[in-house]
Amino acid sequence: MAKKNKTVRPKARLPRGLRDVGAHEIRAMSDMLDAIRNVYDIYGFEPLDTPAFEYSDALGKALPDQDRPNAGVFSFEEEDGQWVSLRYDLTAPLARYVSENYDGLAKPFRRYQTGPVWRNEKPGPGRYRQFTQFDADTVGTDNVAADAEICMLAADAIERIGIPRGDYVIKINNRKVLDGVLQTAGIDPVAPENAEQRMTVLRAIDKLDRLGREGVALLLGAGRKDESGDYTKGAELAPEQIAPLLDFVSASDGDLDTILTRLRSLVGDSERGQEGVEELRQIGALLAAAGFEDDRVRIDPAVVRGLDYYTGPVFEAELTFEATGDDGRAVRFGSVGGGGRYDGLVARFKGVVVPATGFSIGVSRLYAALEALGKTNSATATGPVVVLVMDPEHTADYQAMTRDLRTAGIRSEMYVGTSGMKAQMKYADKRHAPCVIIQGDDERAAGEVTIKDLVEGSLLSTKIEDNKEWRESRPAQISVKRDELVEAVKSVLARHNG
């Protein structure tokens, strides 16, 4: 059988890991971003925006994997042979900006920034290749007061968008403390030859909440095989080295002083470790003095963050409530943001150490959480008032009605299609129009317009089964003089917006 000669049409589809965003989400997201922006503004941070892509080397040096510069990042070559990359976070562009404008900036420089970032990775549940972050950073001071403030800011921002206190927690740890524990275990954390092992240890600890103590122990030792048969190489630590690390990550019980005392003994005489504990103590004291107790911020040694550029305190914002997903299963949202101190990031441009600390909110995931909580506003889902075109000859009249409504600040539109009245009614219904405006020959002759309340009409329809009755009763309609249109529509709208 000869195949029919069909025209090859392009398939309407989006590349994987990308998605379109509809009206409802745009409105809700916009409200959310406004709320966060408001908090950051109140804290004295200044807005900044940078382009979507930068020269690859300006972003790329932060890449842990130098062998494959294209892995994880979207890059393309310009005509002059230089490579540019889409930004994968907002921190690397900030480092570039600060370095480029260093002399003109008031230091410490505090800025906030939001926008999409792109990652060329395999998408997963709730993970996309384009998503939005909202960052706040303080650049140019090593004062732990800056770190403490970042934590307050993160907590306030999350509460402002509608996550109640108790449903989230900002967890704080310090890389230096972990390094101290490593040091007492006989591993020099700053020696370059141990860098890989140190990161493996960090990643293992990062998985504590998912794999438990046993799983982490395996990853710290020889390695671990998961259910799907995939094998993860471990950090090859000896059992006597693993034990103190497990004690360390499990040291989150008790109040601040208890935890600090425990950490102090775990880091032993490691100078770096003691320094880290002292930083945590100061941050904890500042937070407590500002009224941020452990219902909002807490020290948790299991928080490490995957990044290797963090040099001191690290933070993670976690949602602690469970929601029920579409499939009825409980969904934990987990981490919705994170950050920490990165004293080395600007140095790679400037050659001088410019200490910095910051926090990044993953607004896309936060939005999903809000949606699950039912906290996104759906009130704005009401559509416009629709002016029906009963007779195309009088389009100008309908346009005039629409203009009058718009002038009065009422969201409205004249039907701009070419279908008949029934289709226009269906259209208005689908748009969730609160009411439609009808002016046919009868109304025009009387100098009137008919206003049909669709919300009320829909309620009445459930009581009517006979179609003839439904059509003839013309429920929820009123007729008013043409010049009373705006006032009458206002009163209809007022009924439903109560």
Add this chain to the structure above:
RNA sequence: GCCGCCUUAGCUCAGUUGGUUAGAGCGCUAGAUUGUGGAUCUAGAGGUCCUCCGUUCAAUCCGGAGAGGCGGUACCA
């Protein structure tokens, strides 16, 4: 990257032991109803059965490769 499952209409899915015309429900368009969104009845439109290669007289179905989706795992700046 690795492992598993999946891909048939806009959506959810049947089905063909390989054979001429691939179905249902919902949705969509329209008519019954000269000007009324719901309900009811009727009709209509809509398909490269994911793609390519192979086996075959013949492939949506069998074999191989690839793409895409879902889930896990790894990575996550």
